[in-house]
Amino acid sequence: MRYLSDLLEGLAFTELQGSADVDITSVVFDSRKVVPGSLFVAVRGTVVDGHDYMEQAAKDGAVAVICEDLPGHTVGETDFIMVQNSAAALGIIATNFYDNPSQKLKLVGVTGTNGKTTTATLLYQLYRDLGYKCGLLSTVENQINGKIVPSTHTTPDPVALNELLNEMVVQGCDYCFMEVSSHAVSQHRIDGLTFAGGIFSNLTHDHLDYHKTFDAYLKAKKGFFDMLPKGAFALTNADDKNGNVMLQNTKATKKAYGLKNMADFKVKILENQFGGLLLNVDGDEVWFKMVGSFNAYNLLAVYAAAVLLGQEKQAVLTSLSKLSGAEGRFDYTIAPNKVIGIVDYAHTPDAVQNVLSTVKDIRKGTEKVITVIGCGGDRDKTKRPVMAKTACDWSDKVILTSDNPRSEDPTQIIRDMEAGVDPSNQRKTISITDRREAIKTAVHLAQPGDIIVLAGKGHEKYQDINGVKNHFDDKEELLNAFANVQM
Ligand SMILES: CC(=O)N[C@H]1[C@@H](OP(=O)(O)OP(=O)(O)OC[C@H]2O[C@@H](n3ccc(=O)[nH]c3=O)[C@H](O)[C@@H]2O)O[C@H](CO)[C@@H](O)[C@@H]1O[C@H](C)C(=O)N[C@@H](C)C(=O)N[C@H](CCC(=O)O)C(=O)O
Ligand SMILES: Nc1ncnc2c1ncn2[C@@H]1O[C@H](COP(=O)(O)OP(=O)(O)OP(=O)(O)O)[C@@H](O)[C@H]1O
Numbered sequence: 001m002r003y004l005s006d007l008l009e010g011l012a013f014t015e016l017q018g019s020a021d022v023d024i025t026s027v028v029f030d031s032r033k034v035v036p037g038s039l040f041v042a043v044r045g046t047v048v049d050g051h052d053y054m055e056q057a058a059k060d061g062a063v064a065v066i067c068e069d070l071p072g073h074t075v076g077e078t079d080f081i082m083v084q085n086s087a088a089a090l091g092i093i094a095t096n097f098y099d100n101p102s103q104k105l106k107l108v109g110v111t112g113t114n115g116k117t118t119t120a121t122l123l124y125q126l127y128r129d130l131g132y133k134c135g136l137l138s139t140v141e142n143q144i145n146g147k148i149v150p151s152t153h154t155t156p157d158p159v160a161l162n163e164l165l166n167e168m169v170v171q172g173c174d175y176c177f178m179e180v181s182s183h184a185v186s187q188h189r190i191d192g193l194t195f196a197g198g199i200f201s202n203l204t205h206d207h208l209d210y211h212k213t214f215d216a217y218l219k220a221k222k223g224f225f226d227m228l229p230k231g232a233f234a235l236t237n238a239d240d241k242n243g244n245v246m247l248q249n250t251k252a253t254k255k256a257y258g259l260k261n262m263a264d265f266k267v268k269i270l271e272n273q274f275g276g277l278l279l280n281v282d283g284d285e286v287w288f289k290m291v292g293s294f295n296a297y298n299l300l301a302v303y304a305a306a307v308l309l310g311q312e313k314q315a316v317l318t319s320l321s322k323l324s325g326a327e328g329r330f331d332y333t334i335a336p337n338k339v340i341g342i343v344d345y346a347h348t349p350d351a352v353q354n355v356l357s358t359v360k361d362i363r364k365g366t367e368k369v370i371t372v373i374g375c376g377g378d379r380d381k382t383k384r385p386v387m388a389k390t391a392c393d394w395s396d397k398v399i400l401t402s403d404n405p406r407s408e409d410p411t412q413i414i415r416d417m418e419a420g421v422d423p424s425n426q427r428k429t430i431s432i433t434d435r436r437e438a439i440k441t442a443v444h445l446a447q448p449g450d451i452i453v454l455a456g457k458g459h460e461k462y463q464d465i466n467g468v469k470n471h472f473d474d475k476e477e478l479l480n481a482f483a484n485v486q487m
């Protein structure tokens with residue numbers, strides 16, 4: 001229970017209709033979750049406007065409502081507080097409700113198109129290995145010092161986020177490593193949080209359905225660095241075209257990592273094999289279990305962040321060398337007939353190119369690369385033809401299939417992908433809507449030594465069709481298909 005006027009601390013409001021002299025039992029932004037004593041925050045969404053539910057919320061027992069437009073008349077005893085931006089207000093109120101948990105531990109955020117989960121998970125695993133209690137907020141799962149809390153978003157909503165951070169504080173965590181998605185920045189999910197550091201991985205094509213232009217997508221990511229406080233670190237990728245822009249207006253201490261350009265933290269790739277990476281990190285040669293040059297960036301970002309947080313270099317490298325990162329990222333299996341299967345979460349054109357170019361770089365001879373790939377429904381349509389083209393350019397055979405069609409017709413999504421396949425590549429593609437059949441076909445076509453890449457679903461355990469999440473696991477399907485291969 002919290003006092004309303006305490007929850008309004010730090011919040012600039014333009015008008016108060018009521019006394020703010022009331023106890024609040026919960027903060028909600030969905031009228032359907034209002035219970036007597038709730039504070040309801042009316043947020044304008046992409047589908048509906050939360051303001052349409054203010055009166056219903058008041059009738060259901062909300063004792064106060066935060067809104068951008070007052071209802072114009074009183075509704076029972078309910079207080080109404082007018083703010084400029086209720087999504088931003090929700091962030092601040094949620095941090096106040098949980099007594100500012102982000103100030104009681106060191107919170108580090110990772111943003112960028114690809115590599116957030118990998119980097120945040122490696123940091124979490126590293127700090128646990130170094131003996132710290134810590135938390136993780138990620139696409140795959142949230143963790144409170146080893147206790148798994150299922151995740152619904154890459155970055156949770158402000159109430160869930162602060163509740164999780166508070167639980168981490170209660171459990172004695174010293175650190176929390178979290179992913180910061182562009183949706184989260186633009187929807188103000190992270191407003192009110194105090195970060196000890198921010199990491200930028202890269203910026204490539206994704207989410208243009210939501211942000212509309214690449215520039216707006218860039219500005220959303222940059223918004224995270226703009227809000228970092230003085231005293232925090234802002235660590236950027238010196239090799240990314242937009243690496244410097246990200247830090248342009250930050251108050252935090254600017255640092256950079258990279259393989260090619262001038263940077264504070266440098267890495268050189270000495271070996272890149274299916275077994276792992278041999279890297280020269282700031283002068284030290286170390287083997288890592290992670291595969292692919294893109295993981296050299298992730299490992300370097302993790303190393304740099306740990307050093308900036310005050311860890312000793314050798315201890316960090318020793319511990320990092322043992323870690324294998326997040327589930328479903330370049331997950332490698334060999335079948336009894338020596339076909340290689342890789343499950344990976346590549347769901348952007350850049351990630352597809354990275355994973356497939358890595359496979360091409362490290363295969364031994366002329367083994368064929370067979371890629372099974374789909375594109376998500378209700379997501380950026382413009383990436384569909386590009387992902388299909390990239391898959392064709394880097395594979396010997398491509399099976400176009402489904403990946404969470406959501407509310408869309410899966411055959412239409414595949415048609416959108418087919419539009420990107422050059423005439424010269426058409427003979428190497430097949431379209432099979434059913435992902436299970438697509439995986440079986442890939443295994444059937446593969447000869448010993450060939451490499452099958454299942455792209456896009458990684459750790460996911462479902463296929464979302466019309467809002468129903470049917471159980472589906474690429475790794476499980478791959479192992480089943482491998483087990484049925486006739487020797
Ligand atoms: C496009 C998007 O990001 N949508 C998020 C957004 O929903 P929305 O804007 O559509 O909400 P809405 O349905 O229009 O409703 C507006 C408001 O009215 C309220 N409402 C609605 C109905 C009602 O009866 N009463 C009521 O009060 C809603 O609770 C809401 O506050 O706000 C919701 C509450 O926080 C989120 O759950 C929802 O995430 C949806 C499920 C989603 O799929 N989001 C994805 C795209 C996403 O956020 N992904 C990123 C990762 C992307 C990446 O980098 O890979 C993530 O961080 O997970
Ligand atoms: N640093 C990187 N640069 C480019 N591609 C990467 C990088 N790290 C990982 N990838 C590729 O992107 C895929 C997704 O990686 P990861 O899950 O770490 O990214 P993410 O940013 O968390 O994605 P999401 O936006 O869905 O949360 C990986 O499976 C791999 O194919």
Ligand SMILES: N[C@H](CCC[C@H](N)C(=O)O)C(=O)O
Nearest residue numbers: 347375376379403404456457
């Ligand atoms: N965070 C990403 C995940 C995409 C994963 C892919 N399997 C898909 O469903 O498109 C998104 O929500 O766009």
Ligand SMILES: [Mg+2]
Nearest residue numbers: 116117139154
């Ligand atoms: Mg992620």
